Amino acid sequence: MILRPFQYVECATVADAVEALVAHGEAARLVAGGTALVPLMKHQVLRPDILVSVARVPGLGAIEPLGDGGLRVGALATHADIAHSPLVRERAPLLAEACGRVASPAIRAMGTLGGNLCYGESASDPSPALLALRARVRLTGPGGERAVPVVDFFTGFYETALGEGEVLTAVEVPPSPAGARWRYLKWTPRAREDKALVGLAAVVALADGMCVSARLGVGGVAASPVALTHAAAALEGSALDQSSAERAAEAAAAEVEPVDDLQGSAGYRRDMLRVWTRRVLTGLAAESGRA
């Protein structure tokens, strides 16, 4: 498969990229690792005349600690960078785990976190993890910089809150509650490297056996990655046990609007979400706790 001709603009700074995106409008597309964009261009789903690359912007892939105990992941950090980063494994192991489950090793080595999020695909692995971690993204555009909670970033089927000329520059992950238990479960009915039919991320904090905070996110089920707020509410204030896990699983299945496609029917997705929510939560209940 070959690509249609395009002009390639390598930007030295984010500001240059914003300027190029604004100048060329619909004719231009932003590119970093290319693992999502290039196949779409080969299939001519997208036909940009100009590719605006941020792939060589210095420092845009940095992974840094934040003073509050959280961390900041630059948009150009690859999934492999994040999966292997000692800092991420220490401060947001859920994100490292989810990034380590993206596609296959070569795609993880090429694809970037920023690109993954901006693609806006439901079956993204890091997206539900970032929902459960209550992360936010930093966007830079013609109007300046702004921060958007990840829960508000995904607005629909392959749609995000990115405005015209905006570039996602970083993801900021706050510290998790002390003693929080976490899990990323990727259910692929066929092969390991497939996209998630259910990609379920959970962060649950317990105090004296009671769930004081629960955050769940899921990809692959609905039209976009979504936070499971009803399921979380079913856990908070209860003991984390079989009974609350089942209530949360029912709530999760009831609150999503599953998509229906060749990978799985809406009913199958709903059923699998119910099953995996229950299993993930009972698994967390059985853990002795890990930070």
Added chain:
Amino acid sequence: MERVALALTVNGRAVRVEVPAHWTLLEVLRDGLDLLGTKEGCGEGSCGACTVLVDGRLARACLALAARAGGAAVETVEGLAAEGRLAPLQDAFVRHGAIQCGFCTPGLLMTATALLADHPRATDEEIREFLSGNFCRCGGYTLIMNAVRELAGRPAGGAERGDA
């Protein structure tokens, strides 16, 4: 049509090539440099036939844009054999019969090279995880596993060449 002049290192050799700006690294290798070892399978990053190493990291040449390849150190299957002798991994593929039609082999060799660089004593789980992005449509996975296991210093398991 816009063209780009690239200076890169391929298998340790400095090369200069001028190619259309919309080419991928796969086209640079095959059509620009006549290195036909790297194959195009699916063309969209799934099958692994075009896997190469770029600056020591796994990459799908079919997704890597040529315009970004300037300055990169690219390693392809042609660079594995030294002085006319197969690399130990290639030799193991031959002895274990880990090749049928051979189309997936260059990509598998490069992926396994990256695996063994990171995990010289790779476990079966690590081997499977690394090779999960390389499809062999002849279905020779057991023999491929055995060849890579040998390089990881462990005995072959499952069916061997010549088994019914």
